[in-house]
Amino acid sequence: MLKKLVKNTYISAIILFLYFPLFLLVYLSFNDAQYSNQWHQFSLQWFKELFNDKQLIDSLVNSLILAFFSSLIATFNSVIATTLLVLQRSHKLLQKFLLIPSFLIILPDLILGVGFLIILNVLNIPFGFISLLIAHITFCMPFIIFSIIAKIKLFNRNYYLASLDLGASKFYTWRKVIMPILSPAIISAFFLGFTLSFDDVIISYFVAGPEFNILPLTIFGMIRNGATPELNALCTMTLLFSLILIIIAQYKLRKS
């Protein structure tokens, strides 16, 4: 009885700790006051201002585009790299292969960012969408590779061998056997990459150019002269959007 009580309080405390800041943001986004955190009056004016703020909306769209493409390309590369491992028998190769991306994970973002800065300067690549894309693909890939590999380790090689025995070509097997089994892992890996790319500040800071502003950097620049409640409104919208996605996903899952 006491054990259960302790357990429940502990869980509630953690949930409160995780979600309280979010609730506070949502609450403040409806507050009719620009500076005060005390409740004044219900108002939707911050949402109105948000939709009229071209800079913020622009960088939001840019961030979404960047996150989509960098995660897409990174996932594509990772799928090619990792599914090849299924076809190889030796586990030693797998271990060696894993060293490369794990190195990128350990490396601090700051060093990676400075590295990009130097190499982009040397190669004379202009700072903007392309430079951001290159950087984001690079730092997303290790995480995507690892989450796909976790699934590959559970992959039963006999499916692959059976398909070959039945006369399928390697490519056909890859398309019809390996991909369908791995697809849930690949989709979740894609979304992982999307989130990583969407909220990266440190690396983007070094490689971003003036013509392609992204949301995290715009927000970062806005903080000094006071984060306006527009940002709260933006956060509320994002939360609402994710909530709808989760509800749809749950609904679909229950149906199937």
Place this chain on the structure above:
Amino acid sequence: MLKILSLLLLIVSSKFSCAEKVLRMAVWGGEIPQSIISDFEKTTGIRVYLTTIESNESLIIKLNAAQKNLYDLIAPSNYYISFLKKMGIIQPLDAKKIPELAHLNKRFVDSSQPLYSVPFIYGASGIFYNKQWIKTYPRHWQDLWSQAYLFKLLLLDDTREIFSMALLSQKLSPNSENSQDILQAYQQLLKLVPNIKLFASDAVPRIITDEDANIGIAWNGDVVRAQQENHNIEFIYPDEGYILWSEEFAIIKNSQHTDEAYAFINFILEPKNSAEITKKLHFSVTNECAKDYLTPEIVNNKILFPNQETLQKGILQAPLNPEALKLYNNYWEKFKLSM
């Protein structure tokens, strides 16, 4: 899937459609209202790419490390201009191309020097207090050391501002590079410790409005913002002097878009547009003619637009030599640790 992809590609490609005239700017976040940028794009047909920076230092890092002509127009603080000039990052300006220059407040334009930058907004740090809670009103920097304000002060989380306050309270120059002066200021600051309630420099209007701190040092713009929602706030410019800063436009050397940069400087200095900055963001603007477009209530706000006599007492922040700067930072860390 293919349809969605091609649609996305279309959106992306539309973003890169080459407009002939572009202007790439880096300014502090929240200092130029969006409406001015949109108006400028509409009237001139120049596409503006605006990057917001969060400190002078990060702008320098960006300019030094990346390609030097990453931006065309930048707006750092006044004391950074001489530094940028020395490093050869910015180009001299042609005063003839900026007709509005004649209407700027003389306090901020030094016509004896070659023109490298044009100030467009300014601010100052002084003492604020909430007259509902504070019974003995402060008049001088020295007053903040009074017993009456035990555990009440809000201090800006900024090395230079706080040391300037301490130096001014000792009747020393806030731009002093003398190690004796700096040591004296540090010892003075240690005496202030029991009075300090908190340090902040980001959410100052919120702290003042919500009365989390009722007396302390703050920027005048922040105080004006807080006044919108709490009418008990007062602000004074201490007689013995206070720190003034201005944000100044400068054009990067080798910029490909010099004409567009001049066009923007002229546009933002137009009285009507300058007035917009004050109306929307509550900054003091350097263009005196902008006052014609503001309500008397705003023009007569002594916090936003101090009279010329008060303005003369303000001391513009000057760049420090590296040794002095290091000394300031060392003492600042020690001071923070003694809290």
